[in-house]
Amino acid sequence: MPGEIAVLANPAARGGRSRGLLEPVLNRLRRDGAEVSVIVGESADDALERACTAVAEGPDALVAFGGDGLVHLAVQAVAGTDVPLGVIPAGTGNDIAGALGLPKKDTLAAADIVLKGAPRVIDAARIGPDEWFAGVVCCGFDSRVNERANRMTWPPGMAKYLVALAEELRSFRPIPFRLDLDGEVIEREAMLVAVGNTSSYGAGMRVCPDAVPDDGLLDVTILGAVPKGEFLRTFPRVYKGSHAGHPAVTMRRARRITLEAPGVVAYADGERVGPVPLTCEVVPGSLRVLT
Structure with a gap:
């Protein structure tokens, strides 16, 4: 998927142990010439605002690098839009990634799926008028x-x-x-x-x-x-x-x-x-x- 990829990252995932995994993932995503930007908010609200701004600009994908909590945040930005969600599991549980058949313990293999995978259309659900969930x-x-x-x-x-x-x-x-x-x-x-x-x-x-x-x-x-x-x-x-x-x-x-x-x-x-x-x-x- 050469193009524009926005990566929403949580460096604190796995108690900060995922921090060293991020740079190799970014290098893998850039391997085929994709333009990759990284979103790290100062808070959850700030990260969501930045992610929504990125999605509004029409990237080829918004990628969540983190656990289920970060995927949940990313879903708020992409649900109901044409921008596909990529997931690179880097959290503790990674249940949503597992449900989608993604590798839960190999971040580089998950990055390859972002580059080569095809969009699958699935359901999401609303909680009241303002929040989505996927899991x-x-x-x-x-x-x-x-x-x-x-x-x-x-x-x-x-x-x-x-x-x-x-x-x-x-x-x-x-x-x-x-x-x-x-x-x-x-x-x-x-x-x-x-x-x-x-x-x-x-x-x-x-x-x-x-x-x-x-x-x-x-x-x-x-x-x-x-x-x-x-x-x-x-x-x-x-x-x-x-x-x-x-x-x-x-x-x-x-x-x-x-x-x-x-x-x-x-x-x-x-x-x-x-x-x-x-x-x-x-x-x-x-x-x-x-x-």
Whole structure:
């Protein structure tokens, strides 16, 4: 793809360990004569503004070099436009890249796909009027663990999330959810609810195991109220997707989902969205990705 490529980069991905991977990727992208520019914002809002400005100028691609959070930010800039999204996984989980069949551990191979790949048209979904997501929206136990971890200053890295999980489990109680799925109303106490355009989040948790990003539908997983011991036994099954057969798990598909629950904050693609209620609605064919 000789032409103009805008690279949206997060040098802090993987705790800063991805910084040394960026320059070789840029050299690979420039190998065939492409004009490559790099976008690094001073904040998430600044990076988004810069990315939107770049997309408005009509590059041949906007490439996200980072993890799912950066892909989420890039989707805000390209969804609904003709500019394709390239993804060079350089984060911790890289679940969206995995769902698209991209190499998750080889940044140079991912750069080659940007240069040689063809645009694939997939779905994205709106959360309210102003935000998009490409992967998974979660709310309930998992989002409360995120909230707790984000308030902590110690320990560093993934250990913080393990401590937050243990602390949240001690006080957690099932949450009364009300869901409207294309007019079908479900009211149920649940441990968590996930809405997936793709199948996994959180570094490989296949919470919506059958979700595909181009079927015009969102998959909904509801893990109903279970005792804490049963929850601890069931939750690890999410890494294989085998939780789908548990009697407390309900799965549905819908185009438009409204979630209501008291005291619950939602996360999309690992990024904080805000308190529910919220509405997720799929927009078929709204995203072009290089695969």
